[in-house]
Amino acid sequence: MDRLAETSERIAATTKKAEKIAVLGEYFRARSPAEAAISAVFLSGRAFPAYEERTLQVGGAMLWKVVSELARANEAELTLAYRKHGDLGSAAYELLCSQKSPPATTRGLAPSEVSRMFDEIASARKTFLKAELLKSLLERTSPLMAKYILKIISGDLRIGLKESLVEEAIAKAYDEPLARVQRANMMLGDIGGTLELAAEHRLSDVRMRLFHPIGFMLASPAATAGEAFEYFENAQVEDKYDGIRAQAHCGGGRVRLFSRTLDDVSHSFPEVVATLGKFSEEMVLDGEIVAWQHDEQGGRAVPFSLLQQRLGRKRVSEETIAAVPAAYVVFDVIYHQGAIIIDRPLAERNVILNAVFPADGRISPEPLAGEQGKLMFEDRPLVSGWVLRAPTRRAESPAQLESYFEQAMARGNEGLMLKDLGSPYTLGRRGRWWLKLKRELASLDVVVTAVEYGHGKRIRLLSDYTFAVRKGEELVNIGKAYSGLTDVEIGQLTQWFLSHTTADRGFRREVEPEIVLEVAFNAIMRSNRHDSGYALRFPRILRVRSDKLPADISTVEDVEQIYLRQHGRGAVTKSD
Numbered sequence: 001m002d003r004l005a006e007t008s009e010r011i012a013a014t015t016k017k018a019e020k021i022a023v024l025g026e027y028f029r030a031r032s033p034a035e036a037a038i039s040a041v042f043l044s045g046r047a048f049p050a051y052e053e054r055t056l057q058v059g060g061a062m063l064w065k066v067v068s069e070l071a072r073a074n075e076a077e078l079t080l081a082y083r084k085h086g087d088l089g090s091a092a093y094e095l096l097c098s099q100k101s102p103p104a105t106t107r108g109l110a111p112s113e114v115s116r117m118f119d120e121i122a123s124a125r126k127t128f129l130k131a132e133l134l135k136s137l138l139e140r141t142s143p144l145m146a147k148y149i150l151k152i153i154s155g156d157l158r159i160g161l162k163e164s165l166v167e168e169a170i171a172k173a174y175d176e177p178l179a180r181v182q183r184a185n186m187m188l189g190d191i192g193g194t195l196e197l198a199a200e201h202r203l204s205d206v207r208m209r210l211f212h213p214i215g216f217m218l219a220s221p222a223a224t225a226g227e228a229f230e231y232f233e234n235a236q237v238e239d240k241y242d243g244i245r246a247q248a249h250c251g252g253g254r255v256r257l258f259s260r261t262l263d264d265v266s267h268s269f270p271e272v273v274a275t276l277g278k279f280s281e282e283m284v285l286d287g288e289i290v291a292w293q294h295d296e297q298g299g300r301a302v303p304f305s306l307l308q309q310r311l312g313r314k315r316v317s318e319e320t321i322a323a324v325p326a327a328y329v330v331f332d333v334i335y336h337q338g339a340i341i342i343d344r345p346l347a348e349r350n351v352i353l354n355a356v357f358p359a360d361g362r363i364s365p366e367p368l369a370g371e372q373g374k375l376m377f378e379d380r381p382l383v384s385g386w387v388l389r390a391p392t393r394r395a396e397s398p399a400q401l402e403s404y405f406e407q408a409m410a411r412g413n414e415g416l417m418l419k420d421l422g423s424p425y426t427l428g429r430r431g432r433w434w435l436k437l438k439r440e441l442a443s444l445d446v447v448v449t450a451v452e453y454g455h456g457k458r459i460r461l462l463s464d465y466t467f468a469v470r471k472g473e474e475l476v477n478i479g480k481a482y483s484g485l486t487d488v489e490i491g492q493l494t495q496w497f498l499s500h501t502t503a504d505r506g507f508r509r510e511v512e513p514e515i516v517l518e519v520a521f522n523a524i525m526r527s528n529r530h531d532s533g534y535a536l537r538f539p540r541i542l543r544v545r546s547d548k549l550p551a552d553i554s555t556v557e558d559v560e561q562i563y564l565r566q567h568g569r570g571a572v573t574k575s576d
Helices: 002-012 017-030 033-043 060-071 075-085 088-098 111-123 127-139 143-154 163-173 178-188 191-199 270-276 304-310 318-323 346-356 398-410 487-499 556-568
Strands: 218-221 235-240 244-251 254-259 283-293 300-302 326-336 386-389 393-395 415-419 430-438 442-453 462-471 474-481 501-504 508-511 516-521 523-526 534-537 540-544
Touching (some): 002 017, 002 143, 017 033, 033 111, 033 191, 060 075, 060 127, 060 143, 088 143, 111 127, 127 143, 163 191, 178 191, 235 398, 235 430, 244 326, 270 326, 270 386, 283 304, 304 318, 304 523, 326 346, 393 398, 442 474, 442 556, 462 487, 462 556, 474 534, 487 501, 487 508, 516 534, 523 556, 534 556
Parallel strands (some): 218 430, 326 386
Antiparallel strands (some): 235 393, 244 254, 244 283, 283 300, 415 430, 442 508, 442 516, 462 474, 501 508, 523 534
């Protein structure tokens, strides 16, 4: 682990990509494949291979406490070091090195020993046991090793090394084509396992690990219908649904649903899982989970705020399933009958989807069955969720596309997706083969009530703003935003906030409520997270309203009006 930490320092010291890859390749070649494989996982900013979906479940508060005890530093000293460096690992390194009597190390730890300790920490159920194990691990390390162990735990090495560069270093170290390394890692979800196969020159043996999520293809924004047609004509057009992007892995009666963050969300949507279980063939589908309201015309998606009731629960009750039924709207297929098909054009992937779904594009729900037979709620059977093939159209002009956009908004959806029929499925990349056309729902004038220091290059700037609307004479928070302002504006506001702080909480400051912002957003949800009872979805700062006073900001009544219109027509604009 000493060599891994030293190698990380060398990688951090250069800005040249080729040098980073050369240093890492040299490190891999000097280690056994087993140790190099564990190191590859660590250097990707993970404690465990991606496919395991396992975490240490060590929170920031615990890390802060352990580092404070280990470095014998008080809150102010640790806060100062953290603000200086922007990450806890570097802060701990500085404090440990400055000790008059730094902790003695017994011996160097191999990556495999650190991996074993990570296993123990992840398995520990009690918080105090996790903290004790973590402290015990760090006590056995040098300050430099502790620095990188903490960086691995936090998931951010901050040495200019992404997993894609680790893939390139593996290709260089073992003389394998980069494309083969990349594909193997994608299908396995294990950069360490990929390294071992590359070391043995067995990358061709790789098969996709079903029920392990892979990266989603992403879309780039288009401001107008005219701009969209600058990239491709005769586009395939779909509604952009306001739900949760989900990858469905199906095979042998087993189903798992993964969110865009690659988390397993199957337990939140058991009725959708039940319907997808009808597929007998192995498939990986891409689509959107939405709250669904069935009607005589087939039904429609309803606002995301309703779907939120389904999230974050270990078990979804029958009452919730009945009150907020879910549907899975499928718009792509990326794996079918043992073959990964991401390199095929969208037109060919559509042919596969058309063969999988019935002619009407719908797989109908059926009563859900439990151990005692049908699951019932209020004397009616609970049914499995709808699984639908996303309807597609062609747009041959900007005017036609604009008409489709208005129709999508009238249906309560977010906007449109435009897709090039010749496009491959590019994992985790945002390109111009897929475009999204949407507009903010509305905007509000709000006042900043609290600020936080940012991350990375903004670690010394107060760039994250909590803001409020007015409720009578009271200010009630409604959201938080950190994007939309320039670096110059953020720098100027930082100086103002520092001079107008009413309570310094270290990383967070409460400030005098005088800075008015105009904030745009895509939706409003009811929420207990904020005093207002509402939360904004995807808030973005449009501008600083220096022309307005705090007395002029929007009210809770304004928010309520927009919320009600959202659930009716689905679109509203701000009136000044």
